[in-house]
Amino acid sequence: MTLEVWINGELDGFCDCSLASDVVASWGLGDHSGRYAFLYSSQKLSAGRLLRFVVHDACLFGEWSLLLPRQTGAVTTYGSPGSMASRLGSFERYKSFRSLSNDVRMKIALQRYYLSSKAVRSTSIDIILPTYNRAGVLRAAIESVLRQVHQCWHLYICDDGSSDNTADLCSCYVRDSRIHYLPMPHRGVSAARNAGLSRSRSGYVAFLDSDNTWSPEYLSLMLSFLSKQSLDCGFCAALLTGDCDGDKVWLGNFFSWRSCLEVNYIDLNCFVFRRASVGLKRASFDESLRRFVDWDFILAITKESRTAFLCCALVNYYNGDQLDRITSLEYRGARGSDVMDAIRAKHYQLAGMCDNVDAQIACASIDSG
Structure with missing residues (x-):
């Protein structure tokens, strides 16, 4: 199964997402083009377990998502992808100060x-x-x-x-x-x-x-x-x-x-x-x-x-x-x-x-x- 957990750029602090897959080979923060910014070792997850990851002002990375390895099968999306910009941003060196x-x-x-x-x-x-x-x-x-x-x-x-x-x-x-x-x-x-x-x-x-x-x-x-x-x-x-x-x-x-x-x-x-x-x-x-x-x-x-x-x-x-x-x-x-x-x-x-x-x-x- 391929699982994409979209992160709204307005979120900060902790973001909790329920996972339905039995085994996830690896996970990481990356952009939608498939170029992973982060990649980690294998994690075994049973149904209903909670994946907690830190998103300190996600907009620092533009519009980013938690991407799991792409395989054939269903795609489950959490969050509200409709609220995000239609164009996924690439890595930004600078941004306006807030x-x-x-x-x-x-x-x-x-x-x-x-x-x-x-x-x-x-x-x-x-x-x-x-x-x-x-x-x-x-x-x-x-x-x-x-x-x-x-x-x-x-x-x-x-x-x-x-x-x-x-x-x-x-x-x-x-x-x-x-x-x-x-x-x-x-x-x-x-x-x-x-x-x-x-x-x-x-x-x-x-x-x-x-x-x-x-x-x-x-x-x-x-x-x-x-x-x-x-x-x-x-x-x-x-x-x-x-x-x-x-x-x-x-x-x-x-x-x-x-x-x-x-x-x-x-x-x-x-x-x-x-x-x-x-x-x-x-x-x-x-x-x-x-x-x-x-x-x-x-x-x-x-x-x-x-x-x-x-x-x-x-x-x-x-x-x-x-x-x-x-x-x-x-x-x-x-x-x-x-x-x-x-x-x-x-x-x-x-x-x-x-x-x-x-x-x-x-x-x-x-x-x-």
């Missing part, structure tokens, strides 16, 4: 977890912040770190050879023993981040660019998320803002390594990893790359790591044209496409057809009804 996109229930649960867990509150995390001639915006990034609810951190400001007043600005902050200013010759963003990584010692690592800021709960929620879900890596959504007022876009989606290989939808400013579970060899940036270094790093570090997406926008990311980024003038046009193809080929060769999927979905439970 406050309802945030998983409020998860956020409240993590806030409570943080307050109740002395171990999480005492966890040290290192923050790697590369910068190059960005003194005009650097202050806001540093201040967003200082305003964190979680105060057990070390900030490494990796100055990639700035010629402006970055050094003078940082001299005002290094009075705080948690803030470390690392001046170095101009070698690019990868070398700057690697310098910070080599100096850092904490068990957890986060990244912040000089033109972006964090919400005050970013570190407390992300550390709680990794601890509560027993994760190696975790990431949240970013709220992208442009040069025009009201221009806000959501970047973020549930994790699928192979989907990320196709198009990067994980911003490094949203990403935290546990050093012990990832290893030093993978936790470094390719200094031969001038652009797409974040994408290459995330693909390498998440390929075999337990990773999940926190469906909350906790990062404010500037995506306008008024500032030049360290990598903004590198690999434009056809050259950029060639580099992206080379990165895909490298990681595809290492991973083959294997996928690593969001730990929250992979651990969806099957309960007796």
Whole structure:
């Protein structure tokens, strides 16, 4: 039997569907074209049992469905497919921001977890912040770190050879023993981040660019998320803002390594990893790359790591044209496409057809009804 359980894009939280099949070979979240985003091991289900899976704002994936392997036989549909758009959406990297996109229930649960867990509150995390001639915006990034609810951190400001007043600005902050200013010759963003990584010692690592800021709960929620879900890596959504007022876009989606290989939808400013579970060899940036270094790093570090997406926008990311980024003038046009193809080929060769999927979905439970 082929069973398709349609999910209305307006649903969130838990969605319960009664199953009538005796044996289901495998199941996964995928689009209607048959390209599976997630695929799991065999599950045996008896009639009347309840399949429970997490759908944190299903519209993040466009119009998605729970698809079971197509075989000859009847098709049973649950839900209300008539209420969905007639066209099934493909994977979306960006979408318009809505406050309802945030998983409020998860956020409240993590806030409570943080307050109740002395171990999480005492966890040290290192923050790697590369910068190059960005003194005009650097202050806001540093201040967003200082305003964190979680105060057990070390900030490494990796100055990639700035010629402006970055050094003078940082001299005002290094009075705080948690803030470390690392001046170095101009070698690019990868070398700057690697310098910070080599100096850092904490068990957890986060990244912040000089033109972006964090919400005050970013570190407390992300550390709680990794601890509560027993994760190696975790990431949240970013709220992208442009040069025009009201221009806000959501970047973020549930994790699928192979989907990320196709198009990067994980911003490094949203990403935290546990050093012990990832290893030093993978936790470094390719200094031969001038652009797409974040994408290459995330693909390498998440390929075999337990990773999940926190469906909350906790990062404010500037995506306008008024500032030049360290990598903004590198690999434009056809050259950029060639580099992206080379990165895909490298990681595809290492991973083959294997996928690593969001730990929250992979651990969806099957309960007796």
